[in-house]
Amino acid sequence: DAGITQSPRYKITETGRQVTLMCHQTWSHSYMFWYRQDLGHGLRLIYYSAAADITDKGEVPDGYVVSRSKTENFPLTLESATRSQTSVYFCASSESGRREAFFGQGTRLTVV
Amino acid sequence: ELKVEQNPLFLSMQEGKNYTIYCNYSTTSDRLYWYRQDPGKSLESLFVLLSNGAVKQEGRLMASLDTKARLSTLHITAAVHDLSATYFCAGGNTDKLIFGTGTRLQVFP
Numbered sequence: 727d728a729g730i731t732q733s734p735r736y737k738i739t740e741t742g743r744q745v746t747l748m749c750h751q752t753w754s755h756s757y758m759f760w761y762r763q764d765l766g767h768g769l770r771l772i773y774y775s776a777a778a779d780i781t782d783k784g785e786v787p788d789g790y791v792v793s794r795s796k797t798e799n800f801p802l803t804l805e806s807a808t809r810s811q812t813s814v815y816f817c818a819s820s821e822s823g824r825r826e827a828f829f830g831q832g833t834r835l836t837v838v
Numbered sequence: 839e840l841k842v843e844q845n846p847l848f849l850s851m852q853e854g855k856n857y858t859i860y861c862n863y864s865t866t867s868d869r870l871y872w873y874r875q876d877p878g879k880s881l882e883s884l885f886v887l888l889s890n891g892a893v894k895q896e897g898r899l900m901a902s903l904d905t906k907a908r909l910s911t912l913h914i915t916a917a918v919h920d921l922s923a924t925y926f927c928a929g930g931n932t933d934k935l936i937f938g939t940g941t942r943l944q945v946f947p
Contacts, residue, residue, distance in 0.1 A: 759935060768844075768926060768939035769881075776933045784934065816880065823933055824869050826883040 728752045732817050732830035739807050739837055747802045747833050749817030757820040758800040759827060760784075760792065762813040769816065775800055776823075807837045840865050840931040844938035851917045851945050859941045861910040861927035869930040870903050870910045874923045875940070881926065885912075917945045 730751040739745045749758065756777050761769040761784075771784030773792040781792050789811060791803045800819075804811055814834050818827040841864040851857055861870070872884040885894045887903035887910060894901050898921065900913045910927055922945045928937045 757933065761937070766939065769928075769937040771934060771936060774933060774935070782933070785936070818881075818935075820935070823930065824886075824888060826871055826886050827935055828883070829881040831880050 730817060730819050730828055730830045732815075732833050735831065735833060737833060737835045739835070741808060741837055742806050745804045745807055745835070747804075747815055747817075747835070749800045749802070749830060751798055751800075751819040751828075753819060753821070753828075754797055755819035755821050755828075756797070757823065757827070758794065759818040759820075760790075760800070760802045761816045761818065762786065762811075763816060763832075764813050772802065772815075804835075807835075809837050811835065812837045840867060840929050840934065840936045842867075842927060842929045842936050842938040844925075844927055844941050846941060847939060849941055849943045851914070851943065853918055853945055853947055854916050856916065857914050859912040859914075859925055859927075859943075861912070861938055863908050863910075863929045865908075865931065867905075867908070867929035867931050871928040871930070871935070872899075872901050872910075872912055873926045873928065873937075875926065876923050884925075914943075917943075919945050919947070921945050 759774045760772040775781045817830040820827040870887040873881040885901040890905040
């Protein structure tokens, strides 16, 4: 399917476990972003990428790791999940720095 | 570091009324976006504003950008229930896209 897809849509994990959220886009967009959405905080940027093999920290990067070996994929890994990382995670992609970003459907992650 | 603030955070409007949501940003932003989010859903792009004085309109929504004042507004004309959603503005600085906290809009009869 064309567009941007996230998997899984829902995930429950235990504190201390490693978990990876997947993001795949079919547009060959250069830019990709990871956000977390929490009540009262809006969307906060975790990491972003301007191209394959180029990633940079956003507003709240601690506890997260990203990679981008292929243009179409931008996985987000929580190395050792904590309860404070319970959130809804959104991936987005953009054709260029001056075009709007298109969002995936989100992954609801619960850390117990 | 770019900071984006919206107000109000919550807005309850009667159908048929007009209102404005404000988006202030702290440092230079060379682009400004507005998004809509329905409950439990993803974000949908509404407007992209790329230059000072830019104004865009779609139906009952109109967005404008004043880069000198570091201010964007989203004006709602004659609100209808279907406009009930959360509205986000986002500013662009270098390669980053930074969002405000959102304005939850409820339109009642």
